[in-house]
Amino acid sequence: MGPEHARTVTLDFPVIDNDELAKIRHIDKAMPGRSSATIRGLYHFDLGAHAMEDRLAEMCAEVDQAIEDGAEFIILSDRDSNKDLVPIPSLLMVSAVHHHLIRRENRMKVGLIVEAGDVREVHHVATLIGYGASAVNPYLAMETVEHLVRTGYITGISPETAVRNLIYALGKGVLKIMSKMGISTVSSYAGAQVFEAVGLSQEFIDAYFTGTETKLGGVGIEAIYTENQARHDYAYPEDGAARAHERLWTGGEYQWRRDGAPHLFNPETVFRLQHSTRTRRYDIFREYTKLVDDQAEELKTLRGLFQLRTGIRPPVPLDEVEPVSEIVKRFSTGAMSYGSISREAHETLAIAMNRIGGKSNTGEGGEDPERLVDPERRSAIKQVASGRFGVTSHYLSESDDIQIKLAQGAKPGRAVSFLRRRCIPGWRARVTRRPASDSSRPRRTTTSTRSRTSSSSSST
Numbered sequence: 001m002g003p004e005h006a007r008t009v010t011l012d013f014p015v016i017d018n019d020e021l022a023k024i025r026h027i028d029k030a031m032p033g034r035s036s037a038t039i040r041g042l043y044h045f046d047l048g049a050h051a052m053e054d055r056l057a058e059m060c061a062e063v064d065q066a067i068e069d070g071a072e073f074i075i076l077s078d079r080d081s082n083k084d085l086v087p088i089p090s091l092l093m094v095s096a097v098h099h100h101l102i103r104r105e106n107r108m109k110v111g112l113i114v115e116a117g118d119v120r121e122v123h124h125v126a127t128l129i130g131y132g133a134s135a136v137n138p139y140l141a142m143e144t145v146e147h148l149v150r151t152g153y154i155t156g157i158s159p160e161t162a163v164r165n166l167i168y169a170l171g172k173g174v175l176k177i178m179s180k181m182g183i184s185t186v187s188s189y190a191g192a193q194v195f196e197a198v199g200l201s202q203e204f205i206d207a208y209f210t211g212t213e214t215k216l217g218g219v220g221i222e223a224i225y226t227e228n229q230a231r232h233d234y235a236y237p238e239d240g241a242a243r244a245h246e247r248l249w250t251g252g253e254y255q256w257r258r259d260g261a262p263h264l265f266n267p268e269t270v271f272r273l274q275h276s277t278r279t280r281r282y283d284i285f286r287e288y289t290k291l292v293d294d295q296a297e298e299l300k301t302l303r304g305l306f307q308l309r310t311g312i313r314p315p316v317p318l319d320e321v322e323p324v325s326e327i328v329k330r331f332s333t334g335a336m337s338y339g340s341i342s343r344e345a346h347e348t349l350a351i352a353m354n355r356i357g358g359k360s361n362t363g364e365g366g367e368d369p370e371r372l373v374d375p376e377r378r379s380a381i382k383q384v385a386s387g388r389f390g391v392t393s394h395y396l397s398e399s400d401d402i403q404i405k406l407a408q409g410a411k412p413g414r415a416v417s418f419l420r421r422r423c424i425p426g427w428r429a430r431v432t433r434r435p436a437s438d439s440s441r442p443r444r445t446t447t448s449t450r451s452r453t454s455s456s457s458s459s460t
Contacts, residue, residue, distance in 0.1 A: 013171040021137045036073035037066035041088040052225045060100040077115035083236040090116035098132030099210045122173030132191045264300050331358035337365025350379045366390040372398040
C-alpha cells in the first residue's frame with residue numbers, strides 16, 4: 001500500500017452543485033490515475049413491462065465493468081431523458097447498485113454519486129444517502145431555482161445565490177434528520193438504511209432494498225414501472241398540443257389542494273371538527289367522525305385495511321361496558337416538553353386531561369413551579385432526565401407518576417439549532433444563590449426548567 005491510497009476526495013456537504021460534480025466526473029485531469037464512470041439510469045419506453053427491471057440489471061453489470069476498468073467514482077445519472085428514454089427513480093437506481101456491489105463484495109471500491117432530476121426535497125436526499133449515495137446532485141431543482149429568479153418569480157437575489165441557498169437548505173435538512181436520529185456524521189448515516197418501507201412487497205425489498213423492514217407488504221417492480229411510465233406519458237403525450245396550455249401539477253401531497261391528492265383532513269372534515277368544538281355540538285362532531293371513518297374505508301389510512309369480524313361471538317351488552325367517564329381516565333398525552341410546543345398548548349393539554357381525569361406529561365422540559373400546586377394546570381406525570389433543570393423535591397412530590405430516563409441517544413447539534421427568536425419570553429432558568437461556606441465555592445441551583453436555547457440554559 002503506497003501513498004496513492006491516502007488520496008481522498010472530501011466534500012463539505014452531501015449535496016453538490018454542477019461544478020463540484022464536473023470535478024468528480026473529470027477527476028482524471030486533476031488527479032492522474034484516478035477515474036470516474038457515468039452510468040445512465042434510462043430505459044426505452046416501448047420495451048415492455050420488464051424494461052425497468054432489465055435496465056437495472058444492465059446498470060449493475062456496467063458498474064462491475066467500470067470497477068474492473070479502474071473507476072473509483074460511479075455517477076448514477078438520469079440526465080438526457082426525453083420522449084423515448086424514461087428515467088428510473090433515483091432511489092431505486094442507487095439502492096439496486098448499492099446492494100449489488102455489496103453482494104459482489106465490491107462496495108468499498110467505489111463511491112456512488114447520484115445526479116438526479118427527481119430530487120427536490122430533504123427527504124429525497126436523506127433516503128438517497130441512507131441507501132448508499134456519497135453525494136447528491138439535484139440538477140433539475142437547481143435549474144428550476146435559476147429559472148424562477150431569471151423570470152422574476154423570485155426577486156432580490158441572484159441565480160447563483162438562490163442555488164447556494166437551495167443546496168444549503170437540503171444539506172442542513174439532512175443534518176437535522178441525522179441529529180434527531182442520534183447520528184453525528186454523514187459517513188455513519190450513509191448506507192445505514194434507517195427507514196421502514198410502507199406498501200412494498202417483500203420480494204421487491206429483498207431484490208433492491210435488502211434488509212429494509214416492510215411489515216405490510218405491497219406492490220412490486222411491476223407497479224413501480226406502471227406508475228413511472230404513467231408520469232412519463234403525462235409529460236410526453238402523443239398529442240403534444242393537448243397539454244401545451246397546462247402548467248405543472250399543483251401537487252397536494254402535504255397540503256390539501258382542490259385538484260390535488262385526496263386528504264383525510266380536508267375543508268369538509270376540518271370545518272365540522274372546528275364547528276362542533278366551538279359550538280359544543282355533538283351531532284356535528286358525529287358528522288365529522290363519520291366523514292373520517294368513510295374516508296378510512298377508501299384506504300386513506302392503514303386502519304382502513306382492517307374490518308371488524310362479526311358473527312364470531314355474541315356482542316357484549318352495553319350495560320357491561322365501562323362508561324366513557326371511566327375510559328377517559330386512562331388517557332394520557334405524549335411527553336412533549338414546554339419548549340417544544342408553547343405555553344398555551346402545554347397548559348391546555350394539562351387542563352384537558354385534568355378535567356376528564358386523564359394524565360398529561362411534562363416532558364423533559366419540566367414544569368413551571370406556579371403550576372405544580374394548581375390542580376387545573378398541573379401535569380400528573382413528571383419526567384426526570386439527565387441534565388434536567390428544576391428537578392426539586394417539590395417538583396417530584398407533586399406528581400402522580402414519575403418517569404425516569406435511564407439512557408438516551410445522542411442529539412448532537414439540537415440545542416444550537418434553535419434560533420434565539422424562538423425562545424419563549426419568561427421561560428428562563430431561575431437562579432438562586434446559596435450562602436458560601438469555608439469549604440466550598442458559591443453554588444448555583446436552578447428551581448425551574450431549561451430554556452429552548454442553549455444560551456439561556458448555559459447561564460446556570
